[in-house]
Amino acid sequence: MDLRTRLILALSPLIIALLLFGLVAFFNRQRVTQAVDEVNRASKDLIEVAQSESLIFLEQYNVSEIIAGRQSDRSMIEPQRATIRSFLSEYTDQGNGSFVELELAARFEVMVAQHDAALTVFDRGDREEALAMISSNDYHRNIRAIHSLVIGAQREYEIQYLQAISQLEQIVNQGFWLGATVTGVATVIAITLALALIWQIGRHVDSLTADAERLTQTETDGQLSPVGSINQLRRLRDAFQHLLDVNRQRQQQLATALKAQQAQLARELELQATIRALSLPVTPLGANTIFLPLVGHLDAERGKQLEQTLLDAIQQRRARKVVIDVSGLATFEEETLQTLIRVGQGARLLGAQSILVGVRADQALHFTQLPSGLFTYARDIPAALTMNT
Numbered sequence: 465m466d467l468r469t470r471l472i473l474a475l476s477p478l479i480i481a482l483l484l485f486g487l488v489a490f491f492n493r494q495r496v497t498q499a500v501d502e503v504n505r506a507s508k509d510l511i512e513v514a515q516s517e518s519l520i521f522l523e524q525y526n527v528s529e530i531i532a533g534r535q536s537d538r539s540m541i542e543p544q545r546a547t548i549r550s551f552l553s554e555y556t557d558q559g560n561g562s563f564v565e566l567e568l569a570a571r572f573e574v575m576v577a578q579h580d581a582a583l584t585v586f587d588r589g590d591r592e593e594a595l596a597m598i599s600s601n602d603y604h605r606n607i608r609a610i611h612s613l614v615i616g617a618q619r620e621y622e623i624q625y626l627q628a629i630s631q632l633e634q635i636v637n638q639g640f641w642l643g644a645t646v647t648g649v650a651t652v653i654a655i656t657l658a659l660a661l662i663w664q665i666g667r668h669v670d671s672l673t674a675d676a677e678r679l680t681q682t683e684t685d686g687q688l689s690p691v692g693s694i695n696q697l698r699r700l701r702d703a704f705q706h707l708l709d710v711n712r713q714r715q716q717q718l719a720t721a722l723k724a725q726q727a728q729l730a731r732e733l734e735l736q737a738t739i740r741a742l743s744l745p746v747t748p749l750g751a752n753t754i755f756l757p758l759v760g761h762l763d764a765e766r767g768k769q770l771e772q773t774l775l776d777a778i779q780q781r782r783a784r785k786v787v788i789d790v791s792g793l794a795t796f797e798e799e800t801l802q803t804l805i806r807v808g809q810g811a812r813l814l815g816a817q818s819i820l821v822g823v824r825a826d827q828a829l830h831f832t833q834l835p836s837g838l839f840t841y842a843r844d845i846p847a848a849l850t851m852n853t
Contacts, residue, residue, distance in 0.1 A: 492639040499632040506625035507703050511710065512551045513621060517614040518714050519544045520572060521721055524598075524607060527579045528728070531586045531594045538583075548572060564620060568613040574606050599732055618711075626673065629700070633669045637662065746777040749849060752784040759792035767803035774807055778814045786811050787848045791822030796830040808838040819848045 523544050529535035552569040578597065586594035597603065640662055747755045754777055762770065778786060788807075793800065808818045819840045823831055831841075842848035 488642050489639060492635065492642070495635045496632070496639070499628060499635050503625065503628040503632060503700060504703075506621055506628050507707060509621040510618060510625065510707055513614060513617045514707075514711050514714050516548045516551050517611070518717070519548050520575070520610055520614075521607075521718055523579065524575070525721055525725070527582065528598055528725070531582060531591060531598065532728075533591070541579075545576060564613055564616045568610065568617060571606055571610045571613060575603075575610065578603055578606070595732060599729060625704075629669060629673060633666065636665055746773060748781060749787060749845070752782065753787060753849065754778065754781055754783045754785075755787045755789070755845065757789040757792055759794075761794050762797075762800045762803055764799055767799060767806075770803060771806055771810060775810045775814060778811055778816045783816050785848075785851075786816050786818045787842075787845060788818060788820050789822045789845070790820055790827065790831075791824060793827065796827055801830070801833055804834060805838065808834070812838070819851060821845055821848050 523541055526535065526538075526541060526544075530538060549572075552565065552572065582594045582597040585597060745757070749755045754774075756770075756774055756777075758770070760766075774786065777783065811818045817840060818838070819842050820831070821842045821844055823841060840851060842851060
């Protein structure tokens, strides 16, 4: 039965009280409607923030699949972004958003910029660079921040929802007591009916409030208590129960997607380690000679790997001569210079002579910065092999 019908029946024994209470109820009706609208708005915000989180992580999954080559359709990305921005713009455009909502909008735009940059690099044909961009620490730090902000927004909206329920209860109680004050003296039947109605509403609202507090603090899912036959409370209870069920399903989906992303990241890291190991091949050229070509950029990480790989090879093969081909170096920076100096000094301590071959004209002036006597130079590999140690 409808709540307003119950109120009319409770006050029906007294015609005067009914008229006066009707006048009071007329002015109180707007407050009840506003309270119900506030509850619906809080429920809507909870659903939208959960949907936004799902769409954000769905975009992350789609972009990673596109760059990995397992998906080519990009048509779903922009509609997803439009949906998320539509929700966030309700707060950012009107200037009434909290710090969590404004920060979430900013973090989302950062993620969009990162995805666009990675897709641009991918479109130029550099898949490895694109994969590195969406596997960087900054990228995953931003994703974790988005997840934390969404959780914070959900908690904020849950608090608003509970406050709206409490406000609705207060409005109903205030309407009753105001009506009782205006009518003055009511019959035993009217008072009995009114008290029974208030007790029933209060019991169910308290039950819903206790369930909400319990689920907020200790559980992520569960069943709400029944609320009897009052339609408004039943709708509120059903809406909140649906919200909890949807949220639980989305959390399970996100957990599954996160595990898949973690497994993919582990595979990518293992592949990168294998590529780095193959980028510095040490080849024997005779009984006491080893050969190492340097190709690409020699950054700090590759420099450390070069030092360890070459010195281990000298010791294991008891090499007396180390031929290093530098023709494939893309750049010659300060880090490259320091790495070559450490390699030459380490090889000398292990009893090996270091010979640099393949010095290009644009590199010659840079190699003059190496300490005198640390390296021997040869035009090519055959010339290096004929040199005496």
